[in-house]
Structure formats: C-alpha cells, structure tokens
Amino acid sequence: MSVNKPRYQELKDFIIEKISSGELKPTDRVPSENELVESKNVSRMTANRALRELDDEGYVERVAGRGTFVSDFLARSDLLEVQNIADEIAQRGNTHSSRVVRQSLQHARGEVAEALHIEQGTDVFHLLLVHAENALPIQVEDRYVLASFAPDCLLQDFSRMTPSAYLTSVAPLQEAEQAVRAKLPSLAIRDYLDMGAEEASLVVIRRTWSKGHPVTFSRLHHPGSRYELTGHYTPPGTLRTASADVVQLENLRR
Amino acid sequence: MSVNKPRYQELKDFIIEKISSGELKPTDRVPSENELVESKNVSRMTANRALRELDDEGYVERVAGRGTFVSDFLARSDLLEVQNIADEIAQRGNTHSSRVVRQSLQHARGEVAEALHIEQGTDVFHLLLVHAENALPIQVEDRYVLASFAPDCLLQDFSRMTPSAYLTSVAPLQEAEQAVRAKLPSLAIRDYLDMGAEEASLVVIRRTWSKGHPVTFSRLHHPGSRYELTGHYTPPGTLRTASADVVQLENLRR
DNA sequence: TCGTGTAGGTTGTATATACAGGCTAGACCA
C-alpha cells in the first residue's frame, strides 16, 4: 500500500471523492487552482497537474478564463452514448419514438437475480419497451432495475424519457459491462421488431453499476438486417467512436 | 491551423513521428529528458510533460533509473489483442489450431476494392482460414490483404502464424474500424463452423490501416451459440477498459 | 439606456530549481 502517495494524486482523489459522493454534481464548479493552493497548501503547478489530469481522464472540463467544472455525464460519456438509443437516433437526424409494453414490479429470479447480485425474490422493476427510428422498430429493450435504486421507477413516463436517461438522472452510472451475441429471435421479439423469418437478431446484454453495485440488467434486441455495432480504434489502446450513417452503437474499447 | 502549438506538443509529435516512421522501434530507447533539454532547448519540466503524456497515452514506457522506451505494440496493444484470435485462445488456456482453406492472389472487386480504397482490379491476396479452439471451430477468417502491403503473403504458412500476427510483423497497424453484425450464415460458413440449422452467426467486419491507408479487410464469422463479444466500460468518458475480446459462452447457454 | 472598456480571476504554458529514489556500470576492495 502506498502510504505516501503524491500530492497531486491526493488532490485528484479529493476531487473524485466529491464527485462520486454527489457533493459535486455535473456542471458544478470545481475549486480553482488558486483555491487549491490556498486550501491544500500546494503550489499552483501541483494543483494544475491534478486538475489537468482529471480533465484528460474525463472527470472535469476546463475552460480558460472561466474555471473547472464537473463533466456532464449525460452529455459527453461514450458509455451514455451506448446506452441511450434516443440520442443515437437523434444524432442521425432521425425521429425516435418508443412504446412501453411493460412497466411492472417483479421479484427477481434466476439470471436476473444473479446478474444484479441480489437474493432471489428481491424487488426489481421490469421494463419492456420497443424503440423505433422513423417509426421503424429498431430495438426491444428488456430491462430490470433494482427497485431500491430507483423507487419511483413505476411513476415515470418512459415514452417521453428513455429508461437510460432516467436512470442516469437518478445517479451517475459508473461502470458498464456488456456482451454482444447473435441469436435467432423468439417469436415475440421477431414480432416486436417486424423481422422476417430468416433473420438473426443482434443482442446486447448489459449490466450497469452505480456506487459499486450492479443496478440494472438489460437485454437489447436488434434486427440483424438493420442494425450493426461499430467501433473505431486508434492506437495505442484507446478507442474512440464516431457516428455513422447506419444505425450504430459502439462497443469495446480497451 | 494552429501554427503555434505548445512546445511540449512539438516534442510529443517529434517522438511520435520517429516511432511511426520506424526510426524508433518497440523497446528502443527514447531520448531522455535531459537529452531533450539539450537538443531541443526546452526546460526539463517541458520534456517531462511530453514524455509523461506519451507514457499515459501508451506510446512509451518509462522506468525510473533506466530511461524511456518505445512500447512494444505487439505486447500491449488491445488492437492486436482483438485481432489475434490465437492469443485470445491461448489466454483462455486452450489450444488454437487453424486450417488454411484458401491463399491466393485475386483482383479486388466491389466491396473489397471499396473498403480498401483501391481501383477495381488491383491485386489483393485472399485468405480463408478456419480457426479452432480445442479442435472446435470458432472462427472463419475471410481476409483480403493489399498485395503491395505484404508482397510475400503467399509464401507464409498461416497454419503456423496467424495472418494478423504476420501482418503486424510487416508493419505496425495504426488504426482499425469494425462493425459487428448478426446474420444467418451461408451454407459454406455453417459447414466450416459446424453450426446447426437454426443458429445465427456473429460477424465482425474489420478494416485496418497502416500509415494512413487501409491495408486489410476481413470478415470474421463466429457461431452465435458459442461465442460472444464482451466489453467493459469505466467512465467517465474515456472507455479505457478491459480488452474487448471474443469469449466462449459457457454457463450462459440456455 | 446602451454599449464600451477594463480589472481581475481563471486556465495554459514555460522555465529554473531542488530533492528523492531507482537503476547500472564500473571502480574498488578482500
């Protein structure tokens, strides 16, 4: 254990703690370099390095002349881009619409309980939505949300705000894990997505964490003939994604 | 155009240029901070920032007391990890084997010519391999390689070294773009992969750049019932995460 | 009232300096 960590790292941890605890929310102003010089008794260059690295890592955004501000997760995170299909569709200049098929309280069982790290029978909300791009169905969102995480989930109108937008408003999502599979769709899925008989579906299975615990588990079904996931790599290591004209999401990274 | 870029950025560009031009190869020693102070007439802190950021970005690795060295692309790039299925299989402790179905010179047409940004009829090598994990077929690699990029491609024994390992030995691959799709396999693919009649395939379509030009285009077909792509995201913004690799489905079968 | 100008805070960069700690080759000694 590094008992003696560098002072710039202490500063970074100090800021990160304020962000992840909720004391500092997106768009909030972060102490300026000079304020850190005062309060933390460090030189300005040390404060500068801490804030600059937090900027590089995406925690904050800095504007010369104005200050340093907590990043707006909804606005800039690629994680969110992956999650919110409404934004993806809007980015392509198309119209998003969605239909809520189910919005109910259930007791978690089997795979869902396992994925969310909860006991069998724990309360979860079950959401089933069909998302459409220009009226053409493009995704079936089959989602389970830990009830204790978002108690007022049943009161939301998810035809107006997507579940992922709602969930990120409840608390910042801090980690996500996903798997992509190819499957033949069930009859129900095929029906929702208006798919042909000889068509495969692309399924994204995703789990999202907040504050160290998984809070939602979802299966996103897409018609294989109309949907693809795209990714773009630039070495070394880091992946960036760009929007394309086709229906797209992005996956992977390093 | 930013005529005046910061001096630390000039230093970074200077080093990156030496790396991508091949003048500095993986594991080669990079000029030390003090050497840059001398040769570039900057302060040590400026040289330090340049080298430290190159380290953060993965271009180089620094060892206190020894120096700064060019990263070994093959050893650490996730781009490579994603590409070389043999390594992925080995990482899971399993045995990789592959069978070369086709290894021939062709004239590029249609989609291939378009993907590689070349004229119709330009020489390309066509490779078709079946990769197996513990003797179970897992991937059909259908790859086109720009002939001028790797002239001795037909002489290679790809049952011993995978095409991607060979290609990265010819020149570092600097960029990759991929799309993931779900499809019903053709009869040939289904046969190669030993798939059932009611099974979808997961297809990764990838294009890789070297020195600013696309040099290979490939379609990687996987059996949908046995394989998935996984990814792991950690916010904020920078999806700097675990490798995106092909993983075998185990307990997730239903 | 409305526009202009500016003072002062903020980030961005660059330098000089200092000390700590890691690593290695070569000097030195037994």
Next chain:
DNA sequence: TGGTCTAGCCTGTATATACAACCTACACGA
C-alpha cells in the same frame, strides 16, 4: 576471482515564478 560500493544517469515529484490568453462582471461614459 568475486563480491561490494558508489558515482552518475535516469525518472518522479514539488515549488516558485512568469507571461499569455481567455472570460466575465462591473464601472464608466456617450
């Protein structure tokens, strides 16, 4: 010969200082 020690290079961090550019609120004047 073989082991030890150290000088000298390297990175890692921290500070003090300086100047530029940017942005905003507010005072000022037409």
